[in-house]
Amino acid sequence: MAVLRNDSRIILHLDYDCFYASVFEVEQPALRSLPLAVQQKQIVVTCNYEARRRGLHKLQLIKDAKRICPDVVIVLGEDLTKFRNASKELYLLVRSLVWGGRVEKLGFDELFLDVTEMIDYNISVLNPNDLTNSFFHLDRKDPTIGTAYDATHFQGSTFPVTEGSPVPTDLSSLEMRLLVASHLQGHIRSKLEHQIGFTATGGISTSKLLAKLVGSVHKPNGQTTLLPPYQSTLENESNVHRFLDEHEIRKIPGIGSRMAQKLRAHITGQEDSDAKVTVRDVRLFPGMGPPLLDKILSGLGSAKGIGTKMWSVLHGVDNSEILQGRDVPTQISIEDSYGRLDTFEAVRRELVTLSRSLIRRMRADLLDNETPPGRWRAHPRTLRLSTRPRLPPGSETGRTYHSNRISRSAPLPAFIFHLDENMDALAERLVQESVLSMFRRLHPEKSGWNLSLLNIAVTNIVESAGDQKQSSGRDIGKMFQQQETVLRDWTVQEQEPEAPVDVLPPDSEQAESDDWEDDEPLASLDCTLCGCPVPLFAHEAHMMYHSVPE
DNA sequence: CTGGCCGAG
DNA sequence: GCTTCTCGGCCAG
Numbered sequence: 001m002a003v004l005r006n007d008s009r010i011i012l013h014l015d016y017d018c019f020y021a022s023v024f025e026v027e028q029p030a031l032r033s034l035p036l037a038v039q040q041k042q043i044v045v046t047c048n049y050e051a052r053r054r055g056l057h058k059l060q061l062i063k064d065a066k067r068i069c070p071d072v073v074i075v076l077g078e079d080l081t082k083f084r085n086a087s088k089e090l091y092l093l094v095r096s097l098v099w100g101g102r103v104e105k106l107g108f109d110e111l112f113l114d115v116t117e118m119i120d121y122n123i124s125v126l127n128p129n130d131l132t133n134s135f136f137h138l139d140r141k142d143p144t145i146g147t148a149y150d151a152t153h154f155q156g157s158t159f160p161v162t163e164g165s166p167v168p169t170d171l172s173s174l175e176m177r178l179l180v181a182s183h184l185q186g187h188i189r190s191k192l193e194h195q196i197g198f199t200a201t202g203g204i205s206t207s208k209l210l211a212k213l214v215g216s217v218h219k220p221n222g223q224t225t226l227l228p229p230y231q232s233t234l235e236n237e238s239n240v241h242r243f244l245d246e247h248e249i250r251k252i253p254g255i256g257s258r259m260a261q262k263l264r265a266h267i268t269g270q271e272d273s274d275a276k277v278t279v280r281d282v283r284l285f286p287g288m289g290p291p292l293l294d295k296i297l298s299g300l301g302s303a304k305g306i307g308t309k310m311w312s313v314l315h316g317v318d319n320s321e322i323l324q325g326r327d328v329p330t331q332i333s334i335e336d337s338y339g340r341l342d343t344f345e346a347v348r349r350e351l352v353t354l355s356r357s358l359i360r361r362m363r364a365d366l367l368d369n370e371t372p373p374g375r376w377r378a379h380p381r382t383l384r385l386s387t388r389p390r391l392p393p394g395s396e397t398g399r400t401y402h403s404n405r406i407s408r409s410a411p412l413p414a415f416i417f418h419l420d421e422n423m424d425a426l427a428e429r430l431v432q433e434s435v436l437s438m439f440r441r442l443h444p445e446k447s448g449w450n451l452s453l454l455n456i457a458v459t460n461i462v463e464s465a466g467d468q469k470q471s472s473g474r475d476i477g478k479m480f481q482q483q484e485t486v487l488r489d490w491t492v493q494e495q496e497p498e499a500p501v502d503v504l505p506p507d508s509e510q511a512e513s514d515d516w517e518d519d520e521p522l523a524s525l526d527c528t529l530c531g532c533p534v535p536l537f538a539h540e541a542h543m544m545y546h547s548v549p550e
Numbered sequence: 551c552t553g554g555c556c557g558a559g
Numbered sequence: 560g561c562t563t564c565t566c567g568g569c570c571a572g
Contacts, residue, residue: 015559043562077563106566107566256557257556258555258557303570329566330566333564333565384553407552408553409553455564552571553571555569556568556569
């Protein structure tokens with residue numbers, strides 16, 4: 001089973017250093033020199049590097065942190081608003097630098113960038129006679145925009161570490177493209193630091209998988225490029241394998257605790273093994289390949305084609321695209337956890353508080369900022385309530401793993417889009433008319449429940465008809481760019497005459513489509529008062545609804 | 551579409 | 560021992 005390697009893209013990964021802590025440091029620079037920990041409930045969710053030097057770490061109990069470092073400064077970070085805002089500001093800066101806006105956000109503190117076009121353009125304008133005084137062009141049209149750099153060495157670190165760093169001879173080689181990319185990465189990190197105040201750690205390679213993994217080699221405030229060769233030959237193992245093979249499987253993005261557990265169990269032959277199992281151990285295990293991986297990981301819940309995907313990942317092959325951020329999220333949720341929540345009145349009060357926050361977030365994230373009236377750019381259709389019952393004290397043994405959240409959903413009542421009403425009244429009404437009935441479906445017993453968590457969410461968010469999806473379809477050509485530099489790695493056996501890739505099977509997905517009702521979408525207009533899309537036939541009734549005095 | 555699982559930070 | 564507050568993808572039913 002040959003694994004195809006596609007190294008035509010250049011991908012950067014950025015990870016802001018201890019992001020939550022940095023947000024407070026930017027706000028209050030005096031904190032930078034002090035040990036700083038960010039608290040949510042009873043734990044330290046993250047801390048700055050001064051605190052780590054003194055023995056603190058992520059996900060540590062507050063009381064342990066105070067015992068180990070009595071002078072630690074603790075700030076409360078349960079409200080994520082400022083983190084969300086800082087994340088967005090950083091994202092917008094990076095996006096403004098990258099051609100085609102090819103930037104994907106992962107959580108609040110990580111980005112993937114596809115900079116292939118920028119790099120190939122800058123390779124094409126290099127002067128081979130004076131590489132030391134090169135200029136990185138950030139703009140195709142205005143040649144004055146950009147930054148000077150020395151194209152005879154990598155910026156930052158490399159894996160593996162090089163001694164005398166010889167200059168790549170072939171300007172179009174992968175090595176030269178990565179070298180140029182390392183300077184772009186340095187420029188971006190420097191902008192983030194000097195314009196906004198955040199240091200970041202960077203990785204440079206040809207896929208999300210490798211860029212992210214190699215970036216973590218020099219933390220914080222460093223960057224690392226994974227050097228070619230990326231393909232093994234008969235005499236030489238590729239740097240991809242040298243790098244990847246030593247990683248414990250759990251460290252590989254996409255392999256979570258469940259998958260790691262199953263892989264370890266299969267490799268060691270023990271039900272519950274905590275032995276260190278590396279990528280190499282799995283990759284070279286007798287009989288290993290996509291079919292066996294499918295079998296090992298097929299346990300309910302695993303995605304289809306998981307074996308093939310995992311087999312690729314174990315070889316450092318990851319063709320997943322950098323997906324442009326949507327302008328609306330697919331869901332918005334608010335949650336809080338509790339030490340004890342067992343009376344109806346307490347539950348009701350918390351649900352109102354959560355609902356108020358949810359409505360505030362809907363307004364912040366889904367409302368148009370432009371025109372003073374403010375129109376809804378998107379409408380969630382579903383409301384979901386989740387709870388996590390506290391596990392009974394007797395059931396200790398960790399044999400049972402699952403997130404133990406349960407949920408119910410219902411249509412989202414249209415009145416929450418009403419902008420004239422204040423949020424307290426809307427939250428009150430939402431709880432009364434919708435959330436409480438979901439709660440009763442979740443917990444039919446009158447009492448006796450003991451909840452450790454409440455979560456309320458709007459999901460199934462659809463964009464408003466009139467809303468322009470800006471710049472979503474650009475660069476279709478990029479999606480078909482692919483083969484080109486596709487080389488064969490891992491030449492165990494000659495491959496069978498390969499069926500032409502990228503050709504659709506004769507009659508795939510084609511028929512079937514015409515027994516669908518061709519539902520003509522109902523003509524509708526957005527209500528000018530609340531922004532809801534309302535079918536024409538319902539306008540009159542809808543406006544009467546607005547005229548009902550509360 | 552719903553409810554749950556898995557994985558990400 | 561598995562904690563916080565999210566978000567997205569995927570699956571069977």
